[in-house]
Amino acid sequence: MSAATTGLPSAHIARRSAAAGRLKAAAAGQSYAAPAAVLLVVLLILIALRGPSMFTERGLTIAASVAAPLVLATMALTPVAIAGRGGIDLSIGPLMGFVNVTIVVWLIGNGVRNPVPVIAFALALALAVGFINGVLVAVVRLQPIIAALGGYLVLSGLATYVLPSASGSVPSWLSGMAGKTGSVPTAALILLGAFIVWTWVSRTALFRNIRMLGGDERAAYASTVAIRPAHIAAYCIAGLFAGLAALMLTAVIASGNASQGPTYTLTSVAALALGGVSLAGGRGGMLGAVLGALDIYCLNYVLDTFNFGVNAANVTQMFYGLVLVVALAISGATRLLLARRHLRAGEAR
Amino acid sequence: MTVSPTRMASKSGRGSLSGGASRGESPDTVLRLEGLDKSYGETHALVEVDLEAVAGEVHAIVGENGSGKSTLVKLIGGIIRADRGTIAVGGVTIDRPTPGRMAAAGVAVIFQEVLTVGSASVVENVFLGYDGLFRRRMRPEAKLQRCAELLERLSGRPIDPRASVETLPLSARQWITVARALVRRPRILLLDESTAALDLGDAARLLAEVELLKREGTCVLLVTHRLAELQRIADRALVLRDGAVAGALTKEEMVEQRLVELMTGKSQSSRQTEAVRRSQDGGTVALRFNGLALTPGSTPVSKELRHGEIVGLAGLDGEGQVAFLQAAGGIAKPHAGVVEVVESDRARMVSRQRDAAELGIAYIPGDRKAEGILPHGSILENFSLPNYSDATRLGLISRRAMRSLMARYTAPLKLRAGASSDEITSLSGGNQQKVIIARWLAQEPRILLLNDPTRGVDIVTKRDLYASLTELADGGAAVLFLSTEVEELTNICHRILVFRRQTVYAELAGDAKAHDVVASMFGVERVADIDLAVAEAATAVSDELKDVL
Numbered sequence: 011m012s013a014a015t016t017g018l019p020s021a022h023i024a025r026r027s028a029a030a031g032r033l034k035a036a037a038a039g040q041s042y043a044a045p046a047a048v049l050l051v052v053l054l055i056l057i058a059l060r061g062p063s064m065f066t067e068r069g070l071t072i073a074a075s076v077a078a079p080l081v082l083a084t085m086a087l088t089p090v091a092i093a094g095r096g097g098i099d100l101s102i103g104p105l106m107g108f109v110n111v112t113i114v115v116w117l118i119g120n121g122v123r124n125p126v127p128v129i130a131f132a133l134a135l136a137l138a139v140g141f142i143n144g145v146l147v148a149v150v151r152l153q154p155i156i157a158a159l160g161g162y163l164v165l166s167g168l169a170t171y172v173l174p175s176a177s178g179s180v181p182s183w184l185s186g187m188a189g190k191t192g193s194v195p196t197a198a199l200i201l202l203g204a205f206i207v208w209t210w211v212s213r214t215a216l217f218r219n220i221r222m223l224g225g226d227e228r229a230a231y232a233s234t235v236a237i238r239p240a241h242i243a244a245y246c247i248a249g250l251f252a253g254l255a256a257l258m259l260t261a262v263i264a265s266g267n268a269s270q271g272p273t274y275t276l277t278s279v280a281a282l283a284l285g286g287v288s289l290a291g292g293r294g295g296m297l298g299a300v301l302g303a304l305d306i307y308c309l310n311y312v313l314d315t316f317n318f319g320v321n322a323a324n325v326t327q328m329f330y331g332l333v334l335v336v337a338l339a340i341s342g343a344t345r346l347l348l349a350r351r352h353l354r355a356g357e358a359r
Numbered sequence: 360m361t362v363s364p365t366r367m368a369s370k371s372g373r374g375s376l377s378g379g380a381s382r383g384e385s386p387d388t389v390l391r392l393e394g395l396d397k398s399y400g401e402t403h404a405l406v407e408v409d410l411e412a413v414a415g416e417v418h419a420i421v422g423e424n425g426s427g428k429s430t431l432v433k434l435i436g437g438i439i440r441a442d443r444g445t446i447a448v449g450g451v452t453i454d455r456p457t458p459g460r461m462a463a464a465g466v467a468v469i470f471q472e473v474l475t476v477g478s479a480s481v482v483e484n485v486f487l488g489y490d491g492l493f494r495r496r497m498r499p500e501a502k503l504q505r506c507a508e509l510l511e512r513l514s515g516r517p518i519d520p521r522a523s524v525e526t527l528p529l530s531a532r533q534w535i536t537v538a539r540a541l542v543r544r545p546r547i548l549l550l551d552e553s554t555a556a557l558d559l560g561d562a563a564r565l566l567a568e569v570e571l572l573k574r575e576g577t578c579v580l581l582v583t584h585r586l587a588e589l590q591r592i593a594d595r596a597l598v599l600r601d602g603a604v605a606g607a608l609t610k611e612e613m614v615e616q617r618l619v620e621l622m623t624g625k626s627q628s629s630r631q632t633e634a635v636r637r638s639q640d641g642g643t644v645a646l647r648f649n650g651l652a653l654t655p656g657s658t659p660v661s662k663e664l665r666h667g668e669i670v671g672l673a674g675l676d677g678e679g680q681v682a683f684l685q686a687a688g689g690i691a692k693p694h695a696g697v698v699e700v701v702e703s704d705r706a707r708m709v710s711r712q713r714d715a716a717e718l719g720i721a722y723i724p725g726d727r728k729a730e731g732i733l734p735h736g737s738i739l740e741n742f743s744l745p746n747y748s749d750a751t752r753l754g755l756i757s758r759r760a761m762r763s764l765m766a767r768y769t770a771p772l773k774l775r776a777g778a779s780s781d782e783i784t785s786l787s788g789g790n791q792q793k794v795i796i797a798r799w800l801a802q803e804p805r806i807l808l809l810n811d812p813t814r815g816v817d818i819v820t821k822r823d824l825y826a827s828l829t830e831l832a833d834g835g836a837a838v839l840f841l842s843t844e845v846e847e848l849t850n851i852c853h854r855i856l857v858f859r860r861q862t863v864y865a866e867l868a869g870d871a872k873a874h875d876v877v878a879s880m881f882g883v884e885r886v887a888d889i890d891l892a893v894a895e896a897a898t899a900v901s902d903e904l905k906d907v908l
Binding site for chain 1: 436438458459462468470474475476477478479483484487488490491492493494495539
């Protein structure tokens with residue numbers, strides 16, 4: 011080697027051992043969720059101070075059950091958001107409501123009470139709706155927000171048509187999903203299962219394709235990623251998680267109620283954003299979605315310990331908005347500072 | 360060095376097939392385009408283009424901006440489909456081409472635009488699209504290893520395969536797109552202006568890689584504006600003009616005059632003379648750099664830029680010339696020191712971009728995609744952005760005044776465009792760049808800063824731009840001109856500042872020889888002291904100079 015090549019900036023990246031590298035990369039890959047994690051710790055401390063009854067066996071069971079539909083709904087939003095094009099699937103909430111009323115009216119109302127057909131029906135129905143959404147976006151090339159808005163209106167309407175007012179009952183195995191298995195909340199087990207499924211999904215080639223698509227669709231297309239199937243797959247994954255969310259919702263309310271599902275729409279979007287999942291695509295993952303949803307639940311819980319009386323709902327909503335904006339502003343500013351420092355360091359090299 | 364001689368020799372078996380200029384049927388024909396025709400609305404972008412390329416050759420595609428090169432590249436890559444005509448790879452006609460089908464047939468394209476996913480890691484970008492939709496084709500560990508090896512070999516420095524791409528400089532991202540094409544081991548490799556984002560040393564390394572691939576029997580299609588590159592490695596060249604084939608040249612026929620004749624369709628007897636340098640003793644100081652330290656620990660720079668002067672900035676990628684230019688434009692703060700605009704014995708500091716604009720400084724960015732154009736705006740809107748106040752009637756914008764303002768400033772650059780209300784993206788890259796340059800010229804700047812404005816711009820347009828710059832300087836403007844093409848600087852600059860290690864390493868007179876500039880970029884006395892690959896590139900530069908002067 012002559013002087014000229016060694017003069018190039020060389021070997022500034024130290025080679026690390028493979029294991030340490032992987033660990034560091036994994037941690038760096040999840041750093042987007044750091045603000046949500048910090049917020050969760052703060053909220054849990056607040057809960058310990060103001061409403062420690064959550065940390066009892068009964069309190070945890072209720073907390074896990076009530077939080078589960080929101081966590082699952084936020085998880086359902088994640089793949090579509092990551093796939094890009096500004097995909098915020100507003101129809102997830104109404105889809106939960108639609109699945110809820112159809113299993114209560116069409117299946118249970120007609121004597122089908124066995125877990126297997128009920129669960130299969132709920133997942134298949136939600137998957138089918140996800141598939142249709144995916145086709146609308148990927149093949150018909152509707153803007154995702156338009157497809158989502160259309161889905162929101164149609165599904166809310168259909169759900170109310172199927173069951174105009176809240177009624178019905180559910181078999182004990184279904185309401186039992188809001189109870190305990192041994193001394194562990196069943197909802198927590200279901201969430202754990204969903205998270206494991208997700209972890210597996212996120213390590214597949216398919217999910218990598220979805221993420222790259224969301225990061226830069228043109229680069230992905232030019233590099234032969236199959237755009238349409240990847241987009242449709244993102245919506246199908248979303249549908250499956252929405253179906254699971256609908257089952258948990260049904261377990262918690264133990265009846266059919268067309269108006270319950272849509273209430274998850276904006277809260278889950280807030281949870282998603284709080285969890286650091288970029289609504290512009292390509293960034294974020296399920297860990298962020300879960301933490302964001304838990305943040306929203308805990309925030310709600312903390313606010314409930316104050317007595318806002320008739321204003322409770324308004325105050326809660328206001329705080330969702332405040333926390334969302336403040337948290338994202340802080341994390342955005344931090345990232346900017348880090349990026350500047352990184353840039354300086356780069357120039358100094 | 361990246362290419363060892365033994366490796367070249369061992370693979371030279373098929374190399375003997377290359378270099379042939381025969382046009383007839385050849386058993387080695389790997390790519391055949393027949394009658395490719397493509398229109399965008401009114402614009403007939405490609406007219407009945409035929410091309411035949413064989414294994415083990417470097418086949419260049421050249422033409423002015425807007426001659427249809429990019430359209431041809433997109434067709435071969437499967438990004439768009441031709442209205443008529445066929446593409447056959449290895450004798451098999453590709454039905455309804457898509458990027459996936461073309462890749463499956465063995466075609467890999469490195470696009471001019473550096474297409475990377477910023478939010479993803481290096482290894483993910485290198486293997487983007489390599490896996491199937493559901494199945495992995497290579498174990499993650501194997502990918503990491505292959506990615507690290509390939510990038511280190513290509514770029515000459517280690518690049519962490521797990522790093523996030525958005526933290527990397529443009530040249531590293533360019534290497535990623537090269538590696539992405541190479542991991543697929545293509546039969547046909549198409550490089551569209553791939554050396555444009557690379558500095559001289561990097562470009563030499565890429566060309567060495569191209570020669571290696573050629574010897575291994577790959578058919579390499581090369582789109583380039585750099586004449587030196589063309590003459591050095593291309594075996595044949597297809598010249599496009601106004602979307603049609605203007606001619607095909609063999610290696611011996613590739614001289615500048617012949618190329619320019621075919622590209623423009625004009626005989627070069629009336630050829631414009633090169634921009635004339637004039638002596639610049641009389642100009643008053645326009646811009647003063649006072650103890651400017653670009654990074655902590657770098658040697659401070661104190662320089663003056665005079666009215667009527669064009670000063671060139673040269674250097675290898677990332678040696679400080681960009682930071683220097685950006686400090687002058689108030690875009691990036693230097694570590695220490697100040698930049699002052701001198702106005703009739705009063706000096707005013709440039710510390711923010713807004714100061715710079717008020718003080719008559721215009722900065723023309725190099726990366727037009729990121730910093731220059733509004734992709735959804737019209738040509739007129741893109742031109743008008745900073746110029747609205749110059750074309751108002753009673754406080755309202757007058758479109759007519761704006762149009763005439765644009766006509767006045769784009770005419771000298773010979774903008775090739777349809778209606779001014781067309782989207783800017785309907786123009787070819789070089790013509791987009793002309794709109795951006797005209798935008799800033801319309802500000803009548805007293806100090807003009809250009810950050811590699813001719814990247815991806817053809818020879819004819821470059822000459823038009825040089826003429827405009829010379830005219831501006833003659834009118835009293837002070838010009839700082841950063842370029843990655845050394846011959847450009849030696850053509851028009853009065854002085855050249857060569858950057859190395861974040862400071863001015865040498866100051867050369869404008870009539871310095873290109874190889875002297877190259878030598879000081881590498882911090883050596885003579886070109887001969889530079890190592891092999893770089894020396895080759897440098898010799899090619901001086902050969903071209905002989906040709907031009």
